[in-house]
Amino acid sequence: MIKIKDLHKSYHMGNNSLHVLKGIDFNVAEGEMIAIMGSSGSGKSTLLNILGMLDEADEGTYTLDGTPIKNLNEKIAARYRNKFLGFVFQSFNLISYKSAVDNVAMPLYYQGMKRSERMDRAMSYLEKVGLAEWATHLPNELSGGQKQRVAIARALASDPKVLLADEPTGALDSTTSYEVMEIIQSINDEGKTILIVTHEDDIAHMCKRIVHLKDGLIIDDTKVDQIRAKKTADV
Amino acid sequence: MFNLERWQEIFETISKNKLRTFLTGLSVASGIFILVILLGFGQGLQNGVAKEFEQNATNRITVWTGVTTVEHKGLNPGRFIELKNEDYDYLIKKYEDDLEFKSSVYRIWSGIANYKTESGSYRIEGVYPDYQFIENATLSHGRFINYPDHDNYEKVITIGHKVYTDLFEKGEDPVGQQIQISGINFKVVGVYTDPGGEREESRIFLPLSTSQRVFNAGNRVRNLGFTLKPQETFQQALQQSIQFSAEIESFLKERHIVAPNDTSAISVFNTLEEAKRYYDLMGMIKLFFWIVGICTIIAGVVGVSNIMLIIVKERTKEIGVRKAIGAQPWSIIWMILHEAIFITAFAGFVGLIFSMGLLELIGPNIEIDYIVNPSVNFNVALTTVFVLIIAGALAGFFPAWRAAKIRPIEALREE
Numbered sequence A: 001m002i003k004i005k006d007l008h009k010s011y012h013m014g015n016n017s018l019h020v021l022k023g024i025d026f027n028v029a030e031g032e033m034i035a036i037m038g039s040s041g042s043g044k045s046t047l048l049n050i051l052g053m054l055d056e057a058d059e060g061t062y063t064l065d066g067t068p069i070k071n072l073n074e075k076i077a078a079r080y081r082n083k084f085l086g087f088v089f090q091s092f093n094l095i096s097y098k099s100a101v102d103n104v105a106m107p108l109y110y111q112g113m114k115r116s117e118r119m120d121r122a123m124s125y126l127e128k129v130g131l132a133e134w135a136t137h138l139p140n141e142l143s144g145g146q147k148q149r150v151a152i153a154r155a156l157a158s159d160p161k162v163l164l165a166d167e168p169t170g171a172l173d174s175t176t177s178y179e180v181m182e183i184i185q186s187i188n189d190e191g192k193t194i195l196i197v198t199h200e201d202d203i204a205h206m207c208k209r210i211v212h213l214k215d216g217l218i219i220d221d222t223k224v225d226q227i228r229a230k231k232t233a234d235v
Numbered sequence B: 001m002f003n004l005e006r007w008q009e010i011f012e013t014i015s016k017n018k019l020r021t022f023l024t025g026l027s028v029a030s031g032i033f034i035l036v037i038l039l040g041f042g043q044g045l046q047n048g049v050a051k052e053f054e055q056n057a058t059n060r061i062t063v064w065t066g067v068t069t070v071e072h073k074g075l076n077p078g079r080f081i082e083l084k085n086e087d088y089d090y091l092i093k094k095y096e097d098d099l100e101f102k103s104s105v106y107r108i109w110s111g112i113a114n115y116k117t118e119s120g121s122y123r124i125e126g127v128y129p130d131y132q133f134i135e136n137a138t139l140s141h142g143r144f145i146n147y148p149d150h151d152n153y154e155k156v157i158t159i160g161h162k163v164y165t166d167l168f169e170k171g172e173d174p175v176g177q178q179i180q181i182s183g184i185n186f187k188v189v190g191v192y193t194d195p196g197g198e199r200e201e202s203r204i205f206l207p208l209s210t211s212q213r214v215f216n217a218g219n220r221v222r223n224l225g226f227t228l229k230p231q232e233t234f235q236q237a238l239q240q241s242i243q244f245s246a247e248i249e250s251f252l253k254e255r256h257i258v259a260p261n262d263t264s265a266i267s268v269f270n271t272l273e274e275a276k277r278y279y280d281l282m283g284m285i286k287l288f289f290w291i292v293g294i295c296t297i298i299a300g301v302v303g304v305s306n307i308m309l310i311i312v313k314e315r316t317k318e319i320g321v322r323k324a325i326g327a328q329p330w331s332i333i334w335m336i337l338h339e340a341i342f343i344t345a346f347a348g349f350v351g352l353i354f355s356m357g358l359l360e361l362i363g364p365n366i367e368i369d370y371i372v373n374p375s376v377n378f379n380v381a382l383t384t385v386f387v388l389i390i391a392g393a394l395a396g397f398f399p400a401w402r403a404a405k406i407r408p409i410e411a412l413r414e415e
Helices: A044-051 A074-084 A100-111 A115-128 A144-157 A174-189 A229-234 B004-016 B018-054 B085-094 B147-151 B161-167 B208-214 B234-255 B271-314 B316-324 B329-365 B378-405 B408-413
Strands: A002-013 A016-028 A033-037 A059-064 A085-088 A162-166 A193-197 A209-214 A217-223 B060-065 B099-115 B118-127 B138-142 B156-160 B178-181 B184-193 B203-207 B223-228 B266-270
Touching: A002 A044, A016 A044, A016 A217, A033 A044, A033 A174, A044 A162, A044 A193, A074 A085, A074 A100, A074 B316, A074 B329, A085 A144, A100 A115, A100 A144, A115 A144, A144 A162, A144 A174, A162 A174, A174 A193, A174 A229, B004 B018, B004 B329, B018 B271, B018 B329, B018 B378, B060 B234, B060 B271, B085 B099, B085 B223, B085 B234, B099 B161, B099 B208, B118 B161, B118 B208, B147 B208, B156 B161, B156 B178, B161 B184, B203 B208, B223 B234, B234 B266, B234 B271, B266 B271, B271 B316, B271 B329, B271 B378, B316 B329, B316 B408, B329 B378
Parallel strands: A033 A193, A033 A209, A085 A162, A162 A193, B118 B203, B156 B184
Antiparallel strands: A002 A016, A002 A059, A209 A217, B060 B223, B060 B266, B099 B118, B099 B178, B099 B223, B138 B184, B156 B203, B178 B184
């Protein structure tokens, strides 16, 4: 699904240049659920941004579902993002003046889907995350966990190949974190490829594979036995 | 433009920020309001000045006389200068080819006119038949006095509309009736109207020859009135009339032994020159109004642009999110642009409607000299609307461009 070879990225600030990624080789097969871990400054967010086409690498190749991702202009990047990727952010990033269902329907709007069809699909995804009753509520009327579930529904709405989550539980307490992880796991069970950036060990162990980054290099890449979030939540 | 989804988006953002939108709209609306009112008054001024000149032929040249104020060739000041029939005859012969209409005038400032039991005091003027055109008079009954009347010293008169309504009963046919002036009977041959209004219409015209004989004036005349033949351009006409005025002024001053710099003894008044001065002034005033109005609109547009920049800044994160989930740069540009155009166009129309309404309402009721019926013509209104829409697009474009350039990664980082 994802093939990365020898990826480099540096940031320039004035005369200083900061080499953040120093040659990452990384493959993801379809249906995997991977946690990317590392201390701050290890390059994990940068890697996720490059994977999400929000940022571009200086060197190296990146292939997503057989499509080489290079020389992106804004227009193509926007189309690929819409087609291939779903994003979940730490701070939810819902649009505050739109209801839950409108938020979920947004990627579909940018695909050019008709309103009625869009609303149907948005509702079905809201049902999937258990928030059908909250469809007409504005984000500020929802709890943190509910907001993140809306965000997940929005990320799934365009039926992406890969779900990218940047610290999806970073702003949540552990109970709600597990609820959110439970949903993410169930999505993965249906065959969706998922990448999660996290620094929490328990969250990482709910994935099937953990990749450790340090100083811009992968230092450890191991498959783990997945801990089901539901069981943990019950304990 | 007709994308329903985008309209919904706009109304959502607008309803979220009612006060801000209102204030932005207010600046544009007041800009348009001021522009239209200024243009309306510019037009009113033009109408007013045009009306002032309408009462007489616009290329009229008048000569009148007074008392000398400057000693000249040993003659003391204080002499009253009187024009003679000979002056007139000489001038019309000399300038035969240039003159279109010509007349000398003998005038009695107030003569008592009686008809049956009615009477009134009017200006009585002995004139040539051409005077009708110099005065810009139109006949409503009968005819103007003519050359045979003049040659035969006929006691006939053409009366002003005011004289007619004063002396005659409503609907009565005045032609053929006898009116007494200073105890002498005159036959009414016609009634005229004059765009100059009541003051110009309370006069009675009779043949010059008759007036000189009846009022014992000998060969004296009070004024001379001329119009010159039309020229191809206004400039040529102006040039010719200025030259003509100067020539007759110096000729008459020489003949009556008046100092060349004595302005009160013999004056030549050139309506065209005066008109040009007014029209030039009016052109400047109109231009000034336009500039002020346009500047006001620019201020409004800059206001909109400013507000849109703030909106973009405020919505940076939202724009980042939209881009992350697949919004194309152009869809962001359109979103911002659409909002800007909508606000300016809507507010502009409101300003336009209010100002046009105000002009419609009070315009016809304004009765001040030099301002008549201030109004704005439809094409001008249409132009301002186009200017507005373009201005709205400009006001929105730069903020929109900035919004589209926002990189989602930076937008998302912003808290």
